[in-house]
Amino acid sequence: MKTLIIAEKPDMGRNIASAIEPKAMNKRSYLEGESYIITWAIGHLIELAEPDQYDDKYKKWSIDHLPIIPEQFKLIPNPRTYDQLKVIAELAKKCNLLVNACDAGREGQHIFSLIQRHLGLHHPVKRLWISDLTSETIRRGFETLKDGSEYENLTRAARSRSEADWLIGMNGSRAFTTKHNVLLSVGRVQTPVLALIYDRQKQIEAFSSLKFYELEGQFTQGDTQFKGMWQGDRMTDKDKADALAAKVKGKPARIASYEVKETKEYPFKLYDLTLLQREANGKFGFSAKKTLDTAQALYEKHKVISYPRTNSNYVTEQNIPEMHKALTALQGTAYQELVQGANRNLVHKNNKFICNPAKVEDHHAILPTNKRASGLNPDEQKLYDLIVRRFLSHFYPAAEYKVHTVLTEVEQEMFKTTVKELLHLGWKVIYADQKKEKSKSSKGKDKEEEEDEEVEVNEPFSIQPQEGVTCSDAIVKEKDTQPPKAFTEGTLLKAMESAGKQIEDEELRDAMKDSGLGTPATRAATIERLKKVGYVDMQGKKIVITQKGRMAVELIRGAGIELLTSPEMTGQWERRLNEISRGTASDEQFMHNVKKFATLIVDKVRRQARASRSAFEGEAPAAASKSKRSAAGSGTSSGSRTKKEAGSTEGAAAKKPAARSKAAVDAQPGGPPAMIAACPREGCGGSLFMGRKGYGCSHYKEGCKFVIWKDSFGRSLTEGQIQALVQKGKTTKLKLTLPDGQAAEGRIILKDPSTGELGVDL
Numbered sequence: 015m016k017t018l019i020i021a022e023k024p025d026m027g028r029n030i031a032s033a034i035e036p037k038a039m040n041k042r043s044y045l046e047g048e049s050y051i052i053t054w055a056i057g058h059l060i061e062l063a064e065p066d067q068y069d070d071k072y073k074k075w076s077i078d079h080l081p082i083i084p085e086q087f088k089l090i091p092n093p094r095t096y097d098q099l100k101v102i103a104e105l106a107k108k109c110n111l112l113v114n115a116c117d118a119g120r121e122g123q124h125i126f127s128l129i130q131r132h133l134g135l136h137h138p139v140k141r142l143w144i145s146d147l148t149s150e151t152i153r154r155g156f157e158t159l160k161d162g163s164e165y166e167n168l169t170r171a172a173r174s175r176s177e178a179d180w181l182i183g184m185n186g187s188r189a190f191t192t193k194h195n196v197l198l199s200v201g202r203v204q205t206p207v208l209a210l211i212y213d214r215q216k217q218i219e220a221f222s223s224l225k226f227y228e229l230e231g232q233f234t235q236g237d238t239q240f241k242g243m244w245q246g247d248r249m250t251d252k253d254k255a256d257a258l259a260a261k262v263k264g265k266p267a268r269i270a271s272y273e274v275k276e277t278k279e280y281p282f283k284l285y286d287l288t289l290l291q292r293e294a295n296g297k298f299g300f301s302a303k304k305t306l307d308t309a310q311a312l313y314e315k316h317k318v319i320s321y322p323r324t325n326s327n328y329v330t331e332q333n334i335p336e337m338h339k340a341l342t343a344l345q346g347t348a349y350q351e352l353v354q355g356a357n358r359n360l361v362h363k364n365n366k367f368i369c370n371p372a373k374v375e376d377h378h379a380i381l382p383t384n385k386r387a388s389g390l391n392p393d394e395q396k397l398y399d400l401i402v403r404r405f406l407s408h409f410y411p412a413a414e415y416k417v418h419t420v421l422t423e424v425e426q427e428m429f430k431t432t433v434k435e436l437l438h439l440g441w442k443v444i445y446a447d448q449k450k451e452k453s454k455s456s457k458g459k460d461k462e463e464e465e466d467e468e469v470e471v472n473e474p475f476s477i478q479p480q481e482g483v484t485c486s487d488a489i490v491k492e493k494d495t496q497p498p499k500a501f502t503e504g505t506l507l508k509a510m511e512s513a514g515k516q517i518e519d520e521e522l523r524d525a526m527k528d529s530g531l532g533t534p535a536t537r538a539a540t541i542e543r544l545k546k547v548g549y550v551d552m553q554g555k556k557i558v559i560t561q562k563g564r565m566a567v568e569l570i571r572g573a574g575i576e577l578l579t580s581p582e583m584t585g586q587w588e589r590r591l592n593e594i595s596r597g598t599a600s601d602e603q604f605m606h607n608v609k610k611f612a613t614l615i616v617d618k619v620r621r622q623a624r625a626s627r628s629a630f631e632g633e634a635p636a637a638a639s640k641s642k643r644s645a646a647g648s649g650t651s652s653g654s655r656t657k658k659e660a661g662s663t664e665g666a667a668a669k670k671p672a673a674r675s676k677a678a679v680d681a682q683p684g685g686p687p688a689m690i691a692a693c694p695r696e697g698c699g700g701s702l703f704m705g706r707k708g709y710g711c712s713h714y715k716e717g718c719k720f721v722i723w724k725d726s727f728g729r730s731l732t733e734g735q736i737q738a739l740v741q742k743g744k745t746t747k748l749k750l751t752l753p754d755g756q757a758a759e760g761r762i763i764l765k766d767p768s769t770g771e772l773g774v775d776l
Contacts, residue, residue, distance in 0.1 A: 018109035019052045019142075020102065022116040022125060025314045026147065027054040030115055033152035043101045051105050055116060059099045060128035062180050063088035077192045080616040081185045083609050087177055089132045103133050114162060115142040119323055119376055120595065121535060123165055124172035141165050146320040146383045147313065171595035174604050178202055178587070181612040186578065189619040190569060196630050198566055199547040200615075202584060203532045203540050205570065208549050208559070209579035210514050211501055212567040215559045219732035221497035222746045227255035231262060231429040232487040233422055235477060239486075241469070242422050242429030252490070258427065259488035267424035267483040275417050280367055281407035281441045283327035284379035287534035288511050290322070290400065295504035298396055299555060302503045302538035308397045309380070316394070318387040319401055323535040324377035328370040331363040333378050341409060343384040349402060352444060356409035368408050381405055403444050410441035418475055424485045434470040500556040503541055510537050513585025529589035531581055561704065565629050573618040577611070626712065629703050690733050691740040694767040695720045702736065709736050709770075722770040727751055727762055739764045739772070750774060 021027035027045065031038045035047030044053035065072035065082050067090060072079060091099050106112070112135065116122035129135070139162030144155040179202050186200030229244035249255045283289065290309065294300040300308070309322035329337065338361065344353045363369050382402050390398060413436070420431040439446070501509070509515075510531040532540050541557075544550045549563030570578050577583050593599035693700040693711040698720070700713030709731070711718040722739065724731050728751025735745045744763045752758050752774065760776040 015110040016046075016108060017050050017111040017113060018102075018105050018137075019050055019113040019115050020126060020129065021052065021054040022122055023056065023314065024054050026115065026117075027052045029147045029149075029314075029317065030142075030152055033149040034156055043098060044105060051109060052115075053102055053105055054098070055102075055125050055129060056095050056098050058125055058128070059092055059095050059102075060089050060132045061092055062176060063090045065184060075188050075192050077189055077616070077620055080189055081181075081613045082188075083181065083185075083612065087180070089128060091132070099129070099133075102129060106133065106135055106137065110137060112137045112139045112162075113142055113159065114139055114165075117323070118143045118145065118321060119535060120168060120172045120175065120533065120591075123168045124176060127169045127172065138162070144321075145324075145377050146381075147317045148383050148385050150384075167597040168595045170601040171591045174594055174601045175591055177605060178608040181608055182578075182615070185612040186615050189616045190566070193619050193622060194569065194625045194630075195627070196562075196625075197547075198562075198569070199543075199549075200566075200570070200578070201540075201543070202587065203536070204543050205566075205578050206514070206581040206584040207506070207510060207531055207540055208544055208563055209567050209570075210506070210509055210581055211544075211550060211557055211559050212564060214498060214501055215564075217498045218500060220734045223497070223749065224250065224495045226250050226493055226495065227252055228491045228493060229255055229258050230489045230491060231267075231422065231424065231485050232489070233267060233429070233431075233483050234486045235481060235483045238475075238477065240420065240431050240433065240475075240477070242420065242431040245421075245428040245430050252492070255490045259490050262424045262427055262485045263488040265424050265485050267422050267485050269477060269479040269481075269483060270421040270423040270428065271419075272421075272477050272479040273419045275419075276437070277415050277417055278412035279415065279440075279442075280412045281410070282404065284329070284368065284381070284408070285401060285404055286325050286327050286379060287322055288325070288507050288537065289327065290380060290397070291538065292504040292507050293400060294397060295502060295507075295555070297400070298393075300393070300397075301541070302507055303542050304393070305397065306535075306538045308393050312390075312394055312398055312401075316387060316390065317385050318383055318390075318398060320379075320381045320383060321377045322380055323533075324380060325534045326374045326377060327379050328373045329368060329378040329381070330371045330374050331369060333381070334361060334363055334369060336384070337361050337381060337405070339384040340382045340405070343386060344382070344402065344406075347386060349406065352403075352406050355443065356406060357411065358409065360409055360411065365408075407441040407444045410444065411438070413440035413442045414438040416475075418477070420477055422483060422485075424483075432468045433475045434468055435475045436470065436472050500553075500558065502555040502557065504555075506541065506557060507537055509581075510540075513588075514581030528592045529582075529585035531585055531588065533588070562630055565625065569622070569625060573615075573622045575615055575618050578615065626703060628705060628710075628712075691737050693718060693720050694740050694764070696768070702740065704733065720768065720770045722764075722772065726772050727774060728757075729762070731762075735762070744775065 019027070019030060021030055031045040031047070031050075031052045035045065035050050035052065038045040038047035038050070038052065044051055046052075067088055068082070068084055072082060112130075114123070114126040116126045130139070140159040141162050141164065142152075142155050142159060144151050182202040183200060186205075187198060190198040190200055227249045229249070231242045231244065233240050233242060244258065249258075285293075287306065287309070291300075291302045291305040294305040294308075295302065306322070309319065312319045313322050338358060341353060341356060341358065341361075344350075347353075361368060380401055382398070382405055387395075387398055416435040416437055418431070418433040418435065420433070422429045422431065499505070513529055513531055531537070544563070545552070548560055549566060551558050551560055567579060587604075590599050590604050594601045594604060690702045690704060690709060693702055693713065695711070695718055698711060698713055698718050700711040700716075700718055700720075702709045702711060702720075702722075704724075707725075708721045708723040711720045714720075722731065722736060727748075729735075729748060731739075738745050739762065744761045747759060747761055750758050750760055750762070758774070758776055760774050763773050763775050765771045765773040
C-alpha cells in the first residue's frame with residue numbers, strides 16, 4: 015500500500031510532489047505517484063462545534079445559560095471545505111502510513127490532529143519537519159522523517175490553546191454582550207492587547223506638556239569647532255537660560271576632561287517574524303498581516319526564504335553550510351557587489367551572534383534559500399530585500415568607531431560633547447545606499463537626548479586638552495516634553511512580544527518571548543481582529559482606540575476581571591502552553607484553570623450593572639457587527655477558528671427584544687466604568703458620559719442642559735480634564751487657541767456649572 019502525505023495547503027503539496035514524486039498524476043484534489051499520494055488540508059478542515067451543537071437552548075443568547083463548559087469538545091467539518099475532507103478520508107483507506115506534512119509549528123500540528131481525530135485515522139504517523147520548501151530540503155526531510163509520537167506534547171499544547179480560546183471567547187463574549195445589549199467581543203489574547211492600547215491612550219490623554227530650555231554652547235579651538243550641551247537640571251525658566259547664555263558667550267573656556275574610546279557595532283540580529291513585521295511596518299507601512307502574507311508567499315510560492323513563522327533570531331550548526339550556499343546563490347544577482355565583499359569566514363558555528371542552538375526551538379531565523387528570486391511583485395521584493403540585506407550583513411565585520419567625550423568648562427558652567435568618529439564602515443556598507451540605520455541602544459536613556467548629545471562624523475576629530483578654547487556662541491533652544499507615542503502595528507508587536515513590558519534590553523526581551531501575547535504566527539490576526547470588531551481604528555500608522563474599545567476595557571475592569579485585561583498574566587498563559595509543548599507542564603491542569611476562569615468571568619458579569627447605551631455612542635447591537643465574523647467566536651484570541659459563532663451572534667442579537675428608547679436606556683445609567691463624573695448642576699443627581707461631540711448629562715430627558723463640548727479652545731478634552739473641570743473648576747495649564755485664533759497658554763475653567771459653559775484663565 016502507499017503512503018498518504020497530508021500537507022497544509024495545495025502549494026506545499028505540489029512542492030513536495032515535485033521533489034519526491036515528480037511523475038505523480040494530478041487528480042485535482044491530490045497527486046498520486048508510485049509510492050506516495052499527496053493531498054492537502056486547505057487550512058482548517060475541522061472546527062470546534064458552536065454551543066448550539068451541544069444544546070438547542072444555546073441558540074438564544076442568555077446569561078442564564080452561562081458558563082458553557084463542554085465535557086468533551088465536539089468537532090465539526092468546515093462546510094466550505096467538506097469535499098476536501100471526504101477526499102482525505104477516501105485516500106486514507108488506500109494507504110497504510112500517514113505523513114503529517116502540515117506547517118512545522120503548533121497550528122500545523124493542530125490542523126493534522128483535528129483531521130486525524132475527526133476521521134478516526136489510526137494509521138502509523140510520521141512527521142515531516144522542514145524549514146524551507148526547496149526540493150533539496152524536502153528530500154532531506156523525507157530521509158529523516160520523525161515518528162509522529164515525538165510531537166504528542168505539541169499536539170496537546172495546540173489543543174489546549176484552541177479549547178482555552180473557545181472557553182474564554184464564547185463565555186466572555188456572550189456574557190458581556192447579553193448583559194450590555196451591545197455586541198462585545200472578548201478573547202484570551204485579544205482583550206489584553208486591547209488593554210495595552212487603552213492604557214497607552216489614557217497616558218497620552220493625561221499628559222500635560224511642559225516647556226523647557228536647553229543651552230547649546232559652540233566652541234572653537236584653532237581650526238576645530240564643536241558643540242556641547244549644558245550639563246545641569248532641566249531649565250523651565252527662559253530668563254535663566256538666557257542669562258546662562260549671556261554669561262558664557264564669547265568667554266574663554268578650558269577642556270575639563272577628554273576621553274577617547276574605540277567601540278564596535280555588530281550587525282543587527284537575523285529576523286524572526288515579529289522583528290520582520292516591526293521593521294516592515296516602520297519602513298514600508300506594511301500591516302503585520304501584510305508582512306506575514308507576503309513572507310508566506312516568499313516561502314510557499316517562490317521558495318526563496320525559509321519558514322517565516324519563527325520566533326528565533328539564531329541558527330544551529332546545521333544551518334551554517336546552508337547560509338554559505340545561499341550566499342553563493344546570490345552571485346550574479348542585484349546583490350553581486352555585496353556578495354563579492356562578503357567574508358565567508360565570519361559565519362561559523364562559534365559566532366554566537368548568529369549560531370546559538372539553545373535559542374532555536376521549532377525553527378531557525380528567517381534566511382534566504384539557495385533558490386534565486388524571480389517574478390516577485392514590488393511588495394515581495396521589498397520584504398525579500400530586507401531579509402537578504404540582514405543576512406548579508408553577517409558576512410561583514412563590525413563597524414568601528416572612535417568615540418570622543420569632551421567636557422568643556424566656561425565660567426564654571428559645564429558643557430558635554432560626544433563625537434562618534436567613523437573608522438571603518440564594516441557591515442553598514444550593506445545599507446550605504448539607503449537611509450541611515452539607527453543603532454538600537456539597549457540602555458533606558460531618553461533617545462531624543464541621546465541623539466542631541468551625540469554627533470557622528472566621517473572625518474577625523476581631535477581636541478588638544480591642554481590648549482585653550484573659546485565659547486564662540488551660546489544658543490537657547492526651546493523644547494516641549496513629549497507624550498508617550500500612540501502604538502503603531504510595529505510598536506504594538508514589540509509590546510505583545512514582551513507581554514506589554516517596556517523592555518529595552520534585548521537579552522531580557524528575548525527571555526520574555528515565551529511569555530508574550532500570542533505567538534509570532536497569530537499576532538497579526540489579533541491586530542486584524544481588533545480592527546474588525548470595531549475596537550480600534552487606524553490613523554495613518556497610528557492605532558487609535560474607539561469608544562467601543564474603551565467601553566469594552568472599562569466594563570471588563572469594572573466587573574472585577576482585571577486578569578482578563580492583564581498582558582503579563584495572559585503572557586504567562588502563553589508560557590504555560592510552551593511548557594506543555596515541551597512536556598514540562600500539564601495540559602489538564604492548564605485547562606482546569608481556564609475553566610475556573612471562564613466561570614469567574616460569567617459570575618462577575620452577572621453581578622455588573624448594565625451600561626448606558628449612550629456610553630457606546632448609540633451603537634445598536636446588531637449593527638455593531640459589520641460582518642458575520644465580527645462577534646463572539648471571532649472575538650476569541652487570534653488563533654481561534656470558531657467562525658460560525660460569529661454568524662449566530664448577529665442572529666441572536668436580532669432575536670433579542672427591540673432596543674429600548676434612548677430615554678429609557680439613559681434613565682438606567684450603567685456602573686462606574688461608563689460614567690465620568692457626577693453632573694455639577696445643583697440638584698440634578700445625574701452623571702456625565704461621553705457622547706460623540708461632548709460630555710453630557712444622563713438626565714438630559716428630565717431637562718438637564720449641562721454639556722461640555724469635546725473640542726474647546728483648540729483642545730480635544732479628555733475624561734481626566736472633564737473630571738478636573740467638574741471637581742476643581744479648572745484644568746492644568748494647557749496650550750490653547752483663543753476664539754480669535756490667537757495661541758495662548760492657560761487653564762480652561764468651568765464658568766457656569768448649570769450649563770457647562772467654559773472660559774479661559776490666562
